[in-house]
Amino acid sequence: MNRLFTNPILPGSYADPSICRVGKDFYLVTSSFEYYPGIPVFHSRDLVHWRQIGHVLDRPSQLNLDGTPCSKGIYAPTIRYHDGLFYVSSTFVESATGARRNFYVTATSAFGPWSDPIWLPEAPGIDSSLFFDDDGKCYILANRKPPSGQLYPKHMEIWMQELDVNQGRLLGPKYSLWEGAQKWIHAQEAPHLYKLNGYYYLFIAEGGTGFTHSVTVARSQSITGPYEGCKSNPILTHCHLGRSHPITNIGHADIIQTEDGEWWMVCLGSRPYGGFSNLGRETFLVPFIWEEDWPVVNPGIGKVELKLPCPSLSIHPWPTERACDHFDTDTLAYYWNYLRTPRQSFLSLTDRPGFLRLKLKPDKITEVSNPSFIGRRQQHKDFAVRTVMEFTPNNEYEKAGLVLFQNHDFQYRVEYSLKHMNKLVTVIARIDGVEQVLAEHILPDSKTNDRLFIKVEASGQQYSFYFASKAEQWIPLYEKADGTILSMEKVKGFSGAYIGLFTSSNGKQSDNYADFDYFEYLP
Incomplete structure (x- = not known):
């Protein structure tokens, strides 16, 4: 019988997880909002046991949170590794109505130190992420109001633009990629782009970060589109399970492949009790496979569970933290x-x-x-x-x-x-x-x-x-x-x-x- 692991893999307020792999090592970051230091960094060898190894933003020169209201600040970081460097991109939300400022930082080691932020004033929206294509070009993605106007409240689209990571400047035009799969649902955000088997896959979050949160996906054979949505979208949500389900608010996913060829997804979710979520939005892990070049999450079950079979990786626990x-x-x-x-x-x-x-x-x-x-x-x-x-x-x-x-x-x-x-x-x-x-x-x-x-x-x-x-x-x-x-x-x-x-x-x-x-x- 397969060993089981317990979800969430990061209990407590660790929202908006993003993951990357370098050899046998996995690294994960989450949002930090108004708290300092910003953007906690975690390390794992088996996707189940995680230890915190530091923070991305741990110097005042990197992070000025003066006057930042609660639940604003640092949103939805994405971590990537390319050509010997780690990159973390994120959004600094100054206030309820203030600027949303996108930036990225770099480091030669996930343990740090990380550079001061490289700000991108011409990059609108939130939840910025980076994608490195096979030709070495880098692109930044985030969300914005559709240039043609919003058709309903919080109607957003995903945009993309080439980024010169050495010079810290955007190049060429902005491309409108996708407005999501679920018409009239809101808050299309959290884009992550991947290239597999001749397709560019665009994973996003839709429905806001609460009960109607969900994960949807589209693909294209050209990086600039057009992108077709998966007919079985949303590929992951718990909103159909009811508010009394043990896990709610599932969404905001990032994916990773192990050295053994398995595919896994990290996402956020909440564990309400008594109808309320004191623990915030936590980090969960769920397997998926590819069928006809589309992802199928936790096949045969289709939801995130509190107990799941462990990845095929060798178990690698870390020393227990002192109580x-x-x-x-x-x-x-x-x-x-x-x-x-x-x-x-x-x-x-x-x-x-x-x-x-x-x-x-x-x-x-x-x-x-x-x-x-x-x-x-x-x-x-x-x-x-x-x-x-x-x-x-x-x-x-x-x-x-x-x-x-x-x-x-x-x-x-x-x-x-x-x-x-x-x-x-x-x-x-x-x-x-x-x-x-x-x-x-x-x-x-x-x-x-x-x-x-x-x-x-x-x-x-x-x-x-x-x-x-x-x-x-x-x-x-x-x-x-x-x-x-x-x-x-x-x-x-x-x-x-x-x-x-x-x-x-x-x-x-x-x-x-x-x-x-x-x-x-x-x-």
Whole structure:
């Protein structure tokens, strides 16, 4: 019996996957939106086990996220390898109505370092990708409004133009390639072009990134078209399975062939629970074959499953990631992110070895700014998080604690602060920008209480909060809080929930800080 693997291969908010192969090695990138560093990079030898090896955009000179709203920022990167170089193209979405700026970066190794972005101001649309033809020419593809005008809301087309990757400039005319397979459905985007058996194959996403998301394909014997759609389009979608299906929102695919000749597809999808998607859009893997020169996804089944037979590749697991980060290294683990580009040093792992020190900044976790915050993705429906911090607030403005973050207007915070000179631990729900204190507990005025243990346990859509002054002597703060406020559906955003540590002096200057001894995340 074939070994089985479990989908998603990247759980949590890892959307818009793109993949390439170099020899026996596979590399994968995903969207990063308003989080910094940008564009996580993963490495695998068997398509099932992945380890993060860095980020593409890890220097402020590469990525200016100042003022970038939640669910904007870096969209849908594509990774390709050609003639000894890795290329990643992507789109920087500045705001809801601002510019969409396409760019690409290069590196001799997927581990980096990556170049500063090469911006392409004459390349409209989103989800740019690169294609290298057999003659060495490179082309860029993205979407745009049809030159003849839109026939319905979000009606888009896929365009293509030659790109001089050495000079960083577009050449020749723009070609209109395809307006998608499903007339009157919207948001034709995420083009990926491949050449196989005398055909150019154009894979795109249609239907938006929610419930009606889908993968469609067209082909042509000429790179500029005309492209004919596959008669069995969409070749992959889950919208016909209903909203209660365990996997929804399937779409935005990229394909790869193994050395053994197998074909596999990575795509995004969501695993809603209780009708809501707190985990965001995740990365899934599904096999496909070619029949009469058209792709057939997961033949005989036609959908992405939670359990599937492994690729024929030799199994290659990586060392298991530690469940508890003791902050005992000089750099943060790759799974940690900031909100937007850090413009000043507010974090130290060396000021007090074995602790994460977060300095207080005036910025608030409720603002579109760069607060003193680090966070990691929620990756499981049921989980437990524990941390302990040492913090002595000097006034009522100074706060530190743990945050469950969907965006600046939807979050839960466990805060340690002062109120009327009393030390206080508080649970705050922020829903659509309105804050409500769910629970507060006055701590005895003792030096020992400057060390505060915090725990959050999630059971589906019920989140419970606990604290302790001594290890493992947990006291309930608030139990069974409504977790749906952390879902994409409630905020109409693109990212899943994050769990993080934060400090703030709430608009005031402060030299204070909080020290965190560890952060444990257990599914």
